[in-house]
Amino acid sequence: MKALPPNSLPVLLTPTRPALEPLPAFTTFVQSRALAIILVGGFILSCGISAALSAGATQPQPSILDVLLKWAPLIGGGFLFNIAVSIASMAIGTLSGVLLGLGQISPSRPIAKISWFLTQFFRNSPWLVLLFFVMFLLPFELKLGSLTLPLPAWFKAIIGLALPVMANVAEIVRGGIKSIPFSQWESAESLAFSRRQILWQIILPQAFKRMIPPWMNLYAILTMATTLISVVGIQDSMTLTKAALVAEGRLDLYLPFYTMLLLMFFAYCYPIARLTQSLERRVAVKF
């Protein structure tokens, strides 16, 4: 809603609903910088709280920042591993998900039904349970004739995370295709396009733009879900954080360590979220 020039406001009306004003917190770059500043501030604050708590300790102990710096490279390395896992899972999940999504709109009834069932099944199962499922039930190596493919634990974890990604990508693809008005299919048909031509030359190029934002959103969710691999015994940033905390055994370190881990993920996922938002807005304008 547009703000009226102040002099034209009817005297008796209170200013109009502020709820509908576009929220500056989400739109301006300045705000995002403020966010960053405040988050870093929060981190320093968390260290401060902990430092205050540990001030009463009887034994002299190394400062929180020293301990944090000592472990930061190791935990940071673990975080890079999380990122690597997320990229690999996304690649596998996207490829299989596109197939599954196209399968859902297949003219063949059985293929469409099976694709629909698989999508629903993997979309509605908890990620952690799927991860357990794959970790425990996939063999350690695949034998294809004389060829033996080893399946190390990290690879299984990637597959375990790729399954729900696949189902969600399938849903994005199906949704994107369905969002294009059906009349386009009909008019293209009347122009003697084949089904394949309609799909690849007319529908998908339009739908693709709409699929990108939810796809990126899914990637951010996946990146955050990679911490689940710590629960099934793979060493990632979360495992290393816990191991470090046990090794140090100081209660005052919990807050700064977990805050550091949270901020690592935030620093990676927040820019993706902002990019997704701006893309979403641009796509929305174009259609």
Add this chain to the structure above:
Amino acid sequence: MCFAQSHIQPVDVSFKQKQVASGKIAAWIALIIELGSEGDQAMTLSIKTLIRSACALAAATVWGTSMAQAQDTLAQVKQKGTLTVGIKNDYKPWGFLDPSGKIVGLEIDLANSIAQKIGVSKVELVPVTAANRMEFLNQGRIDLVIATMGDTEARRKVVGMVEPNYYAGATNILSPKSANLKNWSDLKGRKVCAVQGAYYNRRVTEMYSPELVVYPAVPDALNALQGGNCIAFLFDDTLIVSTLSGGDPKWANYEMPLNSEDPQLWAIGVRLADLNGPFGQLVKDMSVDWHKSGYLLELEKKWGIKQSPYLIETNKKLKGN
């Protein structure tokens, strides 16, 4: 020709019927693949191939081991040049992380010693938990388990336990001195941290009915104990003793207040099929050697573990022979 498979160890047939089924399927798949790989020569399918496949099928059916497990692990390890060992990375001083991210500890020393004996230079350490180590072993993800594994009757049906056992532990609790626990029965209704997959969880629950809070791994449980989320941590007494005797100020206000219960031998685990095979034999010989030579006692000292009566006793017994 069937004797070519002689290193397959007969396994108690009643052990798991579904393994028989999967073994059969594996054999059929092997047969089909082998037939398929003949390609254009399929017409002149050699009798040798057919018999070999039939042997495999028969072997799998009778002994219930899948094809992957039927192979000799020792030969495989030599061929790979890598020994893959399931170890703990959260169980100081048996297997834990140092700040550089390297896994070290007594059990890692044992793993290295076995690799040295086999003559492979590379040891791949796979961190396992109580809940997944037997699965990993039987799937073949790891060649052996040296992960503070208690040698129980139920587990012997699933994995091969190497004797002589390399250590003995028992169940106890780690608790803050202020908790003032005196008897096992004091645990009734109290929150006690434990770790998923430990054999004593069920026994202690049934006998003393504490409110057990079970975590995926030891660090989680220790974090919870330090944070006051439970009154005690239920675990092997060996870990508790070594934790307390380490002189670490963070454990200064903690104690192991109860009498250890339910003594339990620890064993290195190999696949059942390997237990009486060359690989199992090698590990057994090594284990005897460790006891006899006093290597285990030495390691105990190196890692600051309180002397265990079991080790001294076994050392004496084996030396006497």
Add this chain to the structure above:
Amino acid sequence: MMEPIARWFKWLSSTHGLNYSVFFDNYDQTLFLKGLQTTIFLSLACIFLSIMVGLIGAWLQGSRLRAARIGTAMFVQFFRNTPPLVQLAFFYYAVSSLLPTLTDQFGAQAPIINNLGWAIISFSLFAGAFNIEIFRSGIEAVPTAMTEAAESLGYTRFQIYRIVVVPIAFRICLPSLGNNLVNLVKTTTLAYAIGVPELLYASAQIWSEAMNVREMMVLLLITYVALVAVLVGLMQRWERSLRIPGYIA
């Protein structure tokens, strides 16, 4: 009625090695059913609280106070862009260690909030952050004419929010809310990591005792898909019953 089922699964176990111990072993059955109960309780509590968080947050976002808007935005962005598992550990281990303790009935010091409590708080905030966004977009979709009409009738801002905006916006965002709540139910499995005895925890207990990982996995997946299906069904019914004929499709 349960007897033949138990007998059949026992038969299945002895003849085919498919050990669904949950159906015939008393100890395992109790464990599993308690886990199911905890999961349902955890889900319901989190659904309720996360909707509350969403409503309050969406209201704050429309506030005239800049600080309230920025604060809410920060809350939303922080909880949306960090892993729920780390949030859970953050609350359970870090925040909990800062809080004062209570004396329990045994005279020992116990934290004020136990692991189940932290799981509820953590998941409610996590899902709540998403709900704030969902409600905000719903509120933005309420036609301006409607609120202006309410204003001209002399309603206060809170009254407009409560009587006009929320009911309409709620109907608009029910589908995406449903999606988020399904996610929330799936997220409750993370409570396993801090030892909350929910369904995954109970199953892990069972399979490490009975060595029946395969069977428990199948059972777990079926149970969760069934739980989610029930939730989806309920949401759809709710959507239908809330529909204003001729207004929102």
